[in-house]
Amino acid sequence: MITEDKKSTVENQLPRDCTFTPQDWQVLAQYWYPVAQAGEVTDKPVAVKLLDVRLVCYRSNGKVVVARDLCFHRGAPLSKGWVENGEIVCPYHGFKYSCEGKCTSVPAHPDMKISPKLKLIVYPAVERYGLIWTSLASTEEQIPDFPGWDDPDYLNVLPPSFDIAGSAGRQMEGFLDVSHFAYVHTETFGDRNNTVVPQYTVKREGGGLLAEYVSTVSNYGKGQDNAAPEGFEWLREFRVFPPFAASLTVHFPNEGKLRILNCASPISARYTRLFCPIARNFDKDAPVEDTIKFNLQVFQEEPGDG
Ligand code: FES
Numbered sequence: 001m002i003t004e005d006k007k008s009t010v011e012n013q014l015p016r017d018c019t020f021t022p023q024d025w026q027v028l029a030q031y032w033y034p035v036a037q038a039g040e041v042t043d044k045p046v047a048v049k050l051l052d053v054r055l056v057c058y059r060s061n062g063k064v065v066v067a068r069d070l071c072f073h074r075g076a077p078l079s080k081g082w083v084e085n086g087e088i089v090c091p092y093h094g095f096k097y098s099c100e101g102k103c104t105s106v107p108a109h110p111d112m113k114i115s116p117k118l119k120l121i122v123y124p125a126v127e128r129y130g131l132i133w134t135s136l137a138s139t140e141e142q143i144p145d146f147p148g149w150d151d152p153d154y155l156n157v158l159p160p161s162f163d164i165a166g167s168a169g170r171q172m173e174g175f176l177d178v179s180h181f182a183y184v185h186t187e188t189f190g191d192r193n194n195t196v197v198p199q200y201t202v203k204r205e206g207g208g209l210l211a212e213y214v215s216t217v218s219n220y221g222k223g224q225d226n227a228a229p230e231g232f233e234w235l236r237e238f239r240v241f242p243p244f245a246a247s248l249t250v251h252f253p254n255e256g257k258l259r260i261l262n263c264a265s266p267i268s269a270r271y272t273r274l275f276c277p278i279a280r281n282f283d284k285d286a287p288v289e290d291t292i293k294f295n296l297q298v299f300q301e302e303p304g305d306g
Contacts, residue, residue: 019269034131047079144241148279168264256282
């Protein structure tokens with residue numbers, strides 16, 4: 001539930017060229033999303049965007065900081081600045097901000113008392129599954145479960161993020177829509193002669209949804225050795241974590257499990273950055289690059305502007 005206090009805070013942060021309705025933006029800002037891959041965030045600031053809000057990400061003595069990409073002096077983007085002794089330096093007049101957002105230096109007036117109002121807006125930042133997560137409304141942490149990633153029995157694969165000219169909701173539909181496999185993914189794993197989607201039920205689970213679906217559509221890629229016995233039934237478990245994340249666990253022969261976490265991060269109402277960590281407990285010696293290539297090919301097969 002959005003409290004009145006929280007609501008007014010969020011309203012104050014409504015971005016200037018917001019592509020969402022104010023109501024949608026206020027609701028969506030309450031959730032957590034990944035905004036960058038952890039490996040891309042160093043002490044060199046990077047610019048990212050979430051729900052039309054420009055953000056800067058960087059590391060301050062190893063700790064990840066996510067903040068509004070806006071210096072409150074004259075509005076310069078801090079992502080064009082640099083980090084010095086753990087503090088971000090604005091490239092325009094050299095103001096410095098601590099990782100809590102406090103302005104600690106105004107070089108033109110070194111003896112002046114700095115107003116506490118001169119503050120950078122800092123958001124919570126959590127590093128998980130190789131990604132940096134944040135929430136614009138600074139709500140309590142809600143990051144989807146992704147068993148396997150921290151399990152030593154699994155191999156982790158983190159493909160590069162993928163930008164999509166479409167809404168996060170539409171991308172989620174594509175991830176959950178199994179009936180398009182036979183038409184769209186014919187070069188990777190789909191089969192034009194196996195189009196039927198068996199009936200399955202959807203249950204509520206925690207704050208999300210669970211759908212278990214069994215079919216004979218193989219998950220082995222075209223040209224890959226298919227180790228499934230004749231008539232093997234593939235169990236696929238989809239979990240949905242509102243608003244824009246879902247996981248898929250595919251049960252392979254011999255207790256093999258492939259887990260995929262599909263996180264559609266809404267850059268705006270019409271653009272999405274997809275993050276997709278993968279973990280599997282089989283084929284652990286197979287080159288990671290092959291998985292990344294296969295994953296990219298699957299996404300590129302989707303219709304629309306990728
Ligand atoms: S605009 Fe950032 S220090 Fe002036």
